[in-house]
Amino acid sequence: MEKKGKFVRMSLVEFTGWLNANRFDRQIGVIQNHHTYIPGYAHFKGNNHIALCESMERSHLERGFAEIAQNLTVFPDGDVVLCRSFNTIPAGIKGANQNGLCIENLGNFDLGGDVMSDAQRKAIVTVNARLLMRFGLPCDTDHVVYHHWWDLNSGQRTNGSGNTKTCPGTAFFGGNSVAAAQAGFLPLIAAAMGAATNPPAPPQAQFQGEVNTPSLRIRDKPGVDGTQLGAVANGALLAIYEVRNGWYRIHPTAQRWVSGRYVIKRE
Template sequence: METKFGFTSFTISEFEKWIKQENIARTVLFIQEHHTFSPGYIHFKGNNHFDMQKSMKNHHVNNNGWSDIGQHFTIFPDGVVMTGRSLESSPACIFGNNKHAICIENVGFFDTGEDEMTAKQRDSIIRLTAALCKRLDIPVSSDRIVYHHWFDLSTGARTNGTGMTKSCPGTNFFGGNTVAACEQNFLPLVANAIGQPTTNPTPSKIIGYGSVTAEVLNIRRGANSSFDRVGQTTLGAIVRVYEEKNNWYRISQDNEEWVYSNYIDDVRRATVNADVLNVRSGPSTRFHVVGSVIKNEEVFVYEEKDNWSQINIDEQWVSSRFLDFSS
């Protein structure tokens, strides 16, 4: 394990141990798989991991105008894993689909006839994806582990590869970038790595979801303020609730990570069932349209009023008629 330029590198075994203990308050529902295209294998010298990661960050910040490097993790040809942006921040990787996601960038150009993925990188991609699924309670399915190729570049709609899309993560990424190729070639490897079937996954232990109402909320090792602080989360973050004890919530499936429930408001999880659903600045069609959400997008509802649902801590409302509630 080594840290430089604000990034930390791991072997895949080191990463698997690290992620088990890492405090992650943000609710993550999706894992995105990408290839970098450029830089590719030709740019990798075997010892320039940090320089490549710094270069990617500089491009994302200075050329794209983003606040940070786009991805959460980068996997190099020799299997080394490197951190990117904070896990508490959404990535900048798939237009319209970054909320509640973690982005993995795999160094290389994996279209047919281009870079041939090494065995070490292949192993790290499988094991890192599996470790994230296990740590974050994400089912191994093509609804939750997604490829960039499946989303239209202009609208963000999931098209499963039709329309205007990138080939990312590559037409030869584990045998192809289609949904069928993912389900046949990649997901079984991830499922096998954690002993989880790709269908009928183990039922979630989540008992609810909540939104943080404090500017900064401490995460503690136990259900009392006398326990050590192990992390913090911030205003508006959506947390999963696995257990309630003495007005405290456990927000990790496997670790002792607790927050004081007085600073958590209950929210409901829902899925958009309209092709495109307008987001308005208030609970009525009289209010201006300020954005949109697309079919199958996951949202969290903070408040309900007259068949309208508030889906953000600021004034963003959608018609409840076009939501399917799951909790």
């Protein structure tokens, strides 16, 4: 995590924790997706996240904005930077700001522009999913929206007709139309929401065993050359998740092994 003034750079894990730990005073009903166009990938050096946000803010101030327009910026390495407070209405889409939350995805995602990195692709999907879940919103094109769908003059939603920007880009997850979002973007967000709410079931133990020695060493791999991590006492019941060369793994995911020689199998 890196902080400078209001700008806070976070990993996806840190952002999820921050989002769930904070309360917000403003009702959020629309998640706006944009691309920065400039700055793009050529301007990103891997460690200048906040400097680029400061540069964008200077540009926005020159255009008459009160501060940086977006609430959040997603970078090519998958990190995110908090920008304008979530409690402050963004300056993202004329006609859709009141209950909006503005995400700027760094890059030019028009056809022929930047090729989105896998890390940024994952982060964009994850951020949208976490925001929908946090604010209790459905995954559809009424709640996940593109700048391209609003007319710049009237502030009315036209789904791409009239005087519009290409933002978030004609190649953004397959295109910037409503149909493209429904086909190439929303299913990924929905899958990410499902993965978060329905984590994989934990591994099931193969059987149980009872320790039959005064103190049974726990090692980090199956063998006497493994580093000792602790011990279990005589009579302890252990869940056995894997058997390998006479050694038993006693943790569902971590490498925690004991010698099967000192464990009596219980049915």
